[in-house]
Structure formats: structure tokens, C-alpha cells
């Protein structure tokens with residue numbers, strides 16, 4: 001298991017990024033409607049690779065055969081709460097891309113945007129160049145244990161330099177798109193910045209990041225409570 005240094009820093013080493021505050025716990029979180037949508041397949045991290053590729057893939061176990069890594073990093077939700085020093089395990093996206101996607105699927109060279117979709121139907125997208133950063137993981141463990149339903153089982157993206165809404169949970173499909181394609185997003189488009197870099201406070205489109213801080217903060221407690229309630233109901237089924 002190879003540790004990867006993270007740009008986002010660990011406890012005590014760096015101040016929180018602009019506008020962020022440390023939360024007491026790692027909430028289950030997201031857009032309201034997704035609170036009660038849960039993945040159907042949790043046994044293995046299966047993943048479809050589609051879009052501008054020569055050969056679409058339906059992988060039963062996306063991480064198999066690839067080198068495993070661990071990373072310690074902070075998590076920053078766009079609504080301004082952060083948790084520090086989480087330990088994620090999985091496979092680097094860049095390794096998955098170079099050893100599986102490129103040889104098997106052969107994505108078009110013009111495809112520089114990747115749409116990410118979860119089993120719950122949540123959608124976002126990232127620049128391929130951001131996904132290829134050395135600290136981006138396809139993660140299946142958190143703090144040494146298998147990823148739970150609350151934090152994205154069976155597979156989620158971990159992208160330390162980007163806001164939490166890019167960390168697709170229950171990841172089930174990645175779609176290669178030409179650079180100028182508008183991928184579908186969960187929620188309203190203004191809420192999804194194409195890069196969403198935490199250090200630059202790219203919280204959303206059009207509306208400046210510092211202003212979104214104040215619009216989002218009142219939503220944190222009710223949203224976290226709603227997600228926790230839905231999760232409890234799911235566990236009691």
C-alpha cells in the first residue's frame with residue numbers, strides 16, 4: 001500500500017481553505033432528493049465506461065488487478081463544512097485510466113470531459129486532466145474499513161482538491177465526452193462548477209464562491225439531519 005501525498009493537507013499542517021469550517025462529524029450529505037436513493041448493487045464495484053470510446057466496457061470489478069493506494073486528505077463540502085484527515089483506500093484514477101480505460105476502451109483523444117454517475121442517479125462531471133491528478137482515487141475503503149452505504153459503497157471518487165459534489169458516490173458509470181459538451185448535473189447547473197477547485201473557491205457557476213457561502217450555510221444542519229434520517233430508515237428496512 002503506497003501512501004500518496006495530498007495537496008489538500010492534513011490535520012494541523014494547513015489552514016482550512018477559504019470559507020470552510022471544521023464540522024464535528026463526517027455527515028452523509030448531498031442534494032435533498034438523493035437522501036433516500038440507495039445503491040442496488042453493493043457487493044462489487046462494477047463500472048460502465050461509455051461515451052466517446054471505441055469499445056464501451058462493463059467492468060464487473062473495476063479495481064481488480066490494479067495497484068492499491070491509501071491517501072489521507074480533508075473533505076470540503078461546497079456548503080462550507082469540512083472534515084479533516086480521512087483515510088481512503090482504493091486505486092488511483094490515473095492507473096485505472098492508463099491500464100484499463102485506454103487499452104480496453106480507447107477513448108477519443110478529443111474527449112477531455114468525463115461525466116460521472118452514481119447508482120442513485122446523481123450526476124456530475126470533471127475535466128479528465130483533473131481526474132488524472134496523482135491524488136484522485138476510485139475508493140472502496142474509508143479509515144481502513146469497507147466503504148459504507150452512507151459514504152458511497154461500493155465505489156466512490158475521491159478528489160481532494162475539489163469540492164465534495166465531485167466525489168461521486170456509488171459510482172456506476174463514467175462517460176467520455178467532447179470538451180464542449182454540457183454533461184447533465186444533479187440539481188441546478190449554477191451549482192456545478194466544471195472544475196470546483198476548493199483552493200480557488202470555485203463553488204458554482206456565475207454566482208461568486210464567497211456569496212454562495214452565505215446562501216449554503218443555513219442548509220447544512222437540515223440537510224445533514226434529513227440524510228441521517230433517511231439512512232436510519234434504510235438500515236431499519
Ligand SMILES: Nc1nc2c(c(=O)[nH]1)N[C@H]1C(S)=C(S)[C@@H](COP(=O)(O)O)O[C@H]1N2
Nearest residue numbers: 027028029030034118122151164165167169
Ligand atoms: N451518488 C452521489 N454522489 C454524491 C452525492 C449524492 O447525493 N449522490 N452527493 C455529493 C455531495 S453534494 C457531497 S457533499 C458528497 C457527500 O459525501 P458524504 O455523503 O460521504 O459525506 O457526496 C457527493 N457525491
Ligand SMILES: [Mo]
Nearest residue numbers: 077078164165
Ligand atoms: Mo455537497
